[in-house]
Amino acid sequence: MTVHIGAEPGDIAETVLLPGDPYRARWAAQTFLDAPRLVNEVRGMLAYTGTWKGNPVTIHGTGMGMPSLSIYVNELIRDYGAKTLIRIGSCGGMQDSVKVRDIVIAMTASTLSTPSRGIFRELNFAPCADWTLLRAAARAAEASGVATHVGGIYSSDVFYDERPDLTEQMTRHGILGVEMEAAELYTLAARHNRRALAILTVSDHLLSGEALPSEDRERSFGEMVRIALEAAF
Numbered sequence: 312m313t314v315h316i317g318a319e320p321g322d323i324a325e326t327v328l329l330p331g332d333p334y335r336a337r338w339a340a341q342t343f344l345d346a347p348r349l350v351n352e353v354r355g356m357l358a359y360t361g362t363w364k365g366n367p368v369t370i371h372g373t374g375m376g377m378p379s380l381s382i383y384v385n386e387l388i389r390d391y392g393a394k395t396l397i398r399i400g401s402c403g404g405m406q407d408s409v410k411v412r413d414i415v416i417a418m419t420a421s422t423l424s425t426p427s428r429g430i431f432r433e434l435n436f437a438p439c440a441d442w443t444l445l446r447a448a449a450r451a452a453e454a455s456g457v458a459t460h461v462g463g464i465y466s467s468d469v470f471y472d473e474r475p476d477l478t479e480q481m482t483r484h485g486i487l488g489v490e491m492e493a494a495e496l497y498t499l500a501a502r503h504n505r506r507a508l509a510i511l512t513v514s515d516h517l518l519s520g521e522a523l524p525s526e527d528r529e530r531s532f533g534e535m536v537r538i539a540l541e542a543a544f
């Protein structure tokens with residue numbers, strides 16, 4: 312057990328899927344895993360471990376934002392030995408070609424800052440995905456036929472952004488979408504020599520204003536979960 316995770320040693324699989332929403336963790340575990348069992352509920356941050364096609368998998372909520380994800384990913388790596396970590400999140404579309412419900416696979420995650428910023432100081436570290444996971448996810452997405460975009464995303468510290476000028480520059484430079492965790496996930500994976508990827512479903516759009524309701528964000532992102540599982544194994 313750690314400060315934030317109540318699981319016993321051995322309760323967490325080497326492969327961990329990481330939704331921000333703990334209820335999405337419950338939905339995904341009950342929908343995709345065989346024999347899912349609850350292994351964490353400290354602070355309501357639900358985690359389940361089961362198997363997918365015979366492979367052990369944990370699905371663990373991270374909460375919203377990089378400081379929250381950083382706590383769980385640090386403990387999952389250091390105390391439970393997680394080796395492959397795949398975020399299954401939602402994002403806001405930032406290109407006209409990226410539609411609501413499309414999938415975005417994050418090759419890089421630009422950011423203004425992460426909880427790791429203090430160790431980099433003047434260095435603009437470029438958080439990037441694990442290549443083997445990225446390639447496997449892109450292939451799985453292509454085989455599934457779902458509209459998928461692979462490229463750079465933006466990991467923001469705020470949901471209610473007050474910098475339309477920055478959004479405009481990122482759109483201009485090809486950023487596909489915005490979310491709030493991937494940059495720190497990629498940085499921690501690099502530091503600890505683990506594999507990480509973020510696969511996102513577009514839940515709303517910064518240019519069109521379209522948005523899905525919270526129930527859809529909790530329960531309707533099955534294609535992303537399937538792609539994550541196929542990429543992991």
Ligand SMILES: O=P(O)(O)O[C@H]1O[C@H](CO)[C@@H](O)[C@H]1O
Nearest residue numbers: 330331332375400401490491
């Ligand atoms: O749907 P999740 O995985 O939580 O991801 C996105 O949704 C939250 C904001 O609504 C942030 O955590 C953002 O990254």
Ligand SMILES: O=c1cc[nH]c(=O)[nH]1
Nearest residue numbers: 401402403489490491
């Ligand atoms: O962080 C996020 C997630 C979804 N949609 C957004 O606009 N921002």
